[in-house]
Amino acid sequence: MTGPMIALSALLSHWARHRVQAALLLIGLALATALLTGVQAINAEARASYDRAASALSQDKLPRLVAERITVADYVALRRAGWPVSPVIEGEALIGGQTLRLIGIEPLTLPSGVAPDIGLAGDPTGFLTGKVILSAEALNDPRVRPAELPPGVALTDIGVAAGILGPEISYLLLTGDRPAPPGYALIHPATTDLSQLTESFHLNLAAFGYLAFGVGLFIVHSAIGLAFEQRRGMFRTLRALGLSARALTGLLLAELLVFALVAGAAGVVLGWLIAGALLPDVAATLRGLYGAEVGSGLTLRPVWWLSGLGIAVLGMLASAGQSLWRLGRLPVLAPAQPRAWGRESARAMRGQALAGVGLIGAAAGLLAVRGLWAGFGVLAGLLLGGALMLPLLMAALTRAGQRLPDTWARLDAGDVFINEQLALRRGLAPGDRVEQGVIAGIYPDYGNPMPQVILSWDRHRALYPLPVLRYALITDIPAAEIRAAFPRVVVEDRAAIRKASVAVFERTFAVTAALNVLTLGVAALAMFASLLTLSSRRLPQVAPVWAMGLTRGRLAQLEFLRTLALAALIYGLALPLGLALAWVLLAVVNVEAFGWRLPMLLFPGDWLRLGMLSLLAAGLAAALPVHRLARIAPAELLKVFAHER
Amino acid sequence: MLSLTDVCKGYASSEGRVTVLDGVSLSLAAGETLALTGESGSGKSTLLHLCAGLDAPDSGRIEVAGHPMGRSDAERAALRRGTVGLVFQQFNLIPSLDVAANLAFQARLAGRHDPRWQADLVATLDLGSLLVRYPEELSGGQQQRVAIGRTLAARPALVLADEPTGNLDEASGDRVMALMLRLVAETGAALLMVTHSPRLAARLDRQVHLRGGRLT
């Protein structure tokens, strides 16, 4: 073995003698990496689905002609008159046991570049005669190219679609910049796409990922801190035996790198498992909330390995930074008062914790000043509140319904309501005017990226003399009765919708709850790691007290009480901080990012439960270190005196 | 082998700057043994640390094996790997390595591991039954024997020892000291040893006394 290798093996031998410490370090980093890569994987998968949706269904982007009823004869007449239109029949259909969004297109008149490359050149007859239906669900047909279409969508020839959905044309795609022919209305597709709608959801998920990552790094930080502290003597010895400071730092970096790669690899695999487990719920949530179809299959992309390992290495460096920096300042010769060093570092640790809290607060402050996507600190503040956002959403929704009826009357008088998005964008308040009338009120419109105006029926007719596309009536008659009496009428059962949306939110909560549990687990582990660290760091302080006649049992008791008191104190500090973060998210970030605001609701019952939980967690985390202290062999305490340097 | 010319060294302390070494000159030939005595706090350890390049003098010249002390940390570290061996009052063994690995450590680091020489040392220092133990399982005298073995295994040309038997009772101190002198003589190394004991100092070739920052 060469010199550097022998020194490295001496450094590594420490871990063989301190397995729990090594395990904590690896687990902490692996968990941190796993949660972050898992969440990123989910987001990447969802976004890839949106991209596919956007590219495959770009007929959504073309202007459409609609009318109350479009027949084949109407279409032929338009074509004859020289209108560049192409018919589409679209609807839900049960195909191969699955409900799919069936889109029937007319390949010969379809503007080029609208449909994906569906391989018509290879087998046009197959498609035209309905032998080929293209779908991501793939139906085991080798001619199908699943990657080309978003999930839940089947593309087929219009003739086939007419056979399934009926001959009425849903709409006509219109190429070129033309006005609508008489009797038709021209609809310009909304400029939003799924990724815009779902951005808030993904932001929340990402917030969770970063939060868990940060918490995981605490474990790593304390495990590394302990390992460096315990090896301080070894570092000095190595320096005295002829290892230069630079070589020592280099070797420690190499050591950390080895750890980071091992933990990172484990983290990627773990993250993949987590993402795979959560994706069905996420997909259900996205479908329920936004109608976005996300496949529930997950592919382990090579780029994950890279990003996962990169995350692990960066995380490791971030958590080891302080220890490495201290190492640089470590004098070869022991300082005159070794215990002063220990005291100082314990104080520094507590100071750090407080500084961390302050930093988060500062990040929140920074946010209000500097707006949104700026910087790391801002994100850190974001994350903590992300978890609070979704539960509030639901409560807010139920309240939103109650506020509106008071002002309904003004709507009939010709005034309008606008949504918060429009109000914020144009700086409007009730009493101001928009093109459609005087603003009677502003309503919250959660999750909608578009400005919107609600106006009365009469006012709408007066302003927009378009053919009526859809009527809706609100009635108390049970849905089944209407369906029986009017088979062609579409009935939307509000109770059913409500039930369905509650179910959607339940799925959402399942996702956040799972992430919550994982994050809290990591946090508990972090607490355990730092208590373990602290307990061995405190041994030099405890030993003299023991020597003066306090029993180990009593010392352990005092340590336990101290931990609980500390936990209670931190809880008292964390609660207002969490509330402040939630407020920043609801009232500042969300408004800036998405243009709508959520009311802040308080749940004191939950605070109480949380307080009990954190005391319980602290007690559990302290149990092992305290138990160890109660049972510690006197020889261990004596060592403090014998090995003092 | 070692030469100091007008070496001065002081520390900043709470009462201002304290001069510890005030123009120390000294020379030591190859194979020569020298005892350094002086009251507690007189600067003996400071002097030794300067010779090992663990710290730098405020002024003056230090030469080891004919070369002036390097300026960079890397040069001075190389000196400790190559020429100079240190034995401390505290044993400074690596706690996570067993006795055998500790013994071989410095020689390996210097790239001069010689199994036969190490076996000789193990026999002379009577460490054969302790090779698989860890430092925390050894008594003070045993640890000091390992520390001496570790230094001599690398065959340094200059051994610097700071009260190597200060932690031991008189009988084991004498035994360890006798062993060390014998081994130093065998390897032909020069020895600069700090000691409180006039009795031990008398067994070396020469004695110098540090007082008031100067040698007498």
Ligand SMILES: Nc1ncnc2c1ncn2[C@@H]1O[C@H](COP(=O)(O)OP(=O)(O)OP(=O)(O)O)[C@@H](O)[C@H]1O
């Ligand atoms: N890092 C330091 N900072 C400030 N003063 C120091 C430092 N190291 C040593 N001193 C001071 O320098 C003086 C000499 O210390 P040194 O350790 O060299 O003495 P010594 O002769 O080895 O004593 P002992 O026999 O007790 O080991 C002492 O007064 C000590 O307080």
Ligand SMILES: [Mg+2]
């Ligand atoms: Mg000394």
